[in-house]
Amino acid sequence: MRYSNRTASLLSDRILHVLLFLLFFVPPLVFVPGRFQGQWIFVNYREPKLVAVQVLAWLFLTAFWWIVWKDSMRLERLSAVIRDRWTWLLAGFIIYLCWTARQAMVIEASLYELAQYWTLLNLYIALVVLWQEGVYMRTALVAISASFVIVTAIGLYQLWQPISFLIPIPGPRNPSTMGYKNPAALAVLGQIFLLLSLVSYWGRERRWGLAMVGGLIALAEAAYLATLQSRTSYFAFVVTMAFVLGFTLYFLWRRRKIGALKIVGPVMLTGVLLFGWILVSYPPAQKRVQKTVEYFKEPAKFLTSDRGTYLRNSICMANKNPFGVGIGNWGIAYPVYRCFQPKVCFNVNVQARRAHGDYAQMLGETGWPGLLLWTALLGWALARGLRMARQTFGFESLLVVTQFLAFLLIMLFDYCIEMPYHKFAFFAVLTMIGALSAAPRHENN
DSSP states (O other): OHHHHHHHHHHHHHHHHHHHHHHHHSGGGOOEEEEETTEEEEEEOHHHHHHHHHHHHHHHHHHHHHHHTTOHHHHHHHHHHHHOHHHHHHHHHHHHHHHHGGGOSSHHHHHHHHHHHHHHHHHHHHHHHHTTSHHHHHHHHHHHHHHHHHHHHHHHHHHHSOOTTSOOOSSOSOOGGGSSHHHHHHHHHHHHHHHHHHHHHHHHTTOHHHHHHHHHHHHHHHHHHHHTOOHHHHHHHHHHHHHHHHHHHHHHHTTOOOTTHHHHHHHHHHHHHHHHHHHHHSHHHHHHHHHHHHHHHOGGGGGGSHHHHHHHHHHHHHHHSTTOSOTTOHHHHGGGGOOSSTTTTBSSSOBOOSOSSHHHHHHHHHHHHHHHHHHHHHHHHHHHHHHHHHHHOOHHHHHHHHHHHHHHHHHHHSOSTTSHHHHHHHHHHHHHHHHHHHSOOOOOO
16 A cells, blocks of 8 residues: 555655646747748747647646645645745735726736736645745756757857747847747746756756756857847846845855856856956947946936836826726727827837837726836735845855846846746746745755
């Protein structure tokens, strides 16, 4: 009987590992090209990723809920997650999103978003339970990192040779499986610190071969990121690197040993130097940086830029609709609420579909109460992560918090959680912080 129970347990663990790996490995790579008369005429990048996330998420959740009821330890953790006040705040926020859908111009657009948030809430609860076992979190980290090895390789190859069935949206020709420079840059930046966390773990475990390979992959991703010409990702990358440096100096000041820094430190330093060299020597990236510098010289210019215009008109939406225009309805309602510069990025040739800033879009869609709830959720999660990193001196957990900070920064000026895959990736990092905070089993590096 004991042998039978052990075999069933091993089989259950294997099923969870496989489904977890597929959930995080497959979606970034999914796209659907179309042909007509022997020619590739379009590529659908967005919705196939959403379908992959939804199908794989519910396959994983079905297996998880089937298995967890037979495990008393996981049931205890599940009970703790459900009782957690942050979980209640997340659930309350999603209920509020449902309420905003009552005033949506197009209810289907709201249902499109709500279906994603319902899946992500279920994933959050399940993964916080499971990821308190470090081996499962590392499975997800390996899956994400392996997927972006392929994404990065395709993107770097496109610099040399276009791929006929990966037609990019006008702009840089190397957005890989993401379709456009912004989604590609945000996706790469949205996992690079998770890769470094994995490298840190391999270094701590003295698995030098894996650590070296992971370091080289991180350098390739930094180089690829620099070629994508996304100013938001440039800004967020620089700020988060400075954040890691500051926290590392704090660790050293407290006289704690940080063994993992022997591996990750040189990788990060080399990555920053490589990133900077490409920005200086690659003309398209150089032009983007110069354009960004103009905003630092004259910050008022931002308010009349496209992003500034969308922000001001989102405030107009919220002022006229205190509870927003309905989740998922920003692009639909925007023509009605163009109070400021109504013809900027909206005319017979161009129609704005998103606010180019997730906080601005959340404000327009959910109003001031929705933005307050959203920022409270994120601020609370960041505070949890920082407290955990400070108390445990765990360099790997610090890199997960840094990854979360990178998302918070790119959401200031770009459409990150407006895209289904990126929303999923963001919630994955949010869940990692929840799991690490719930089970602080961190190494004192």
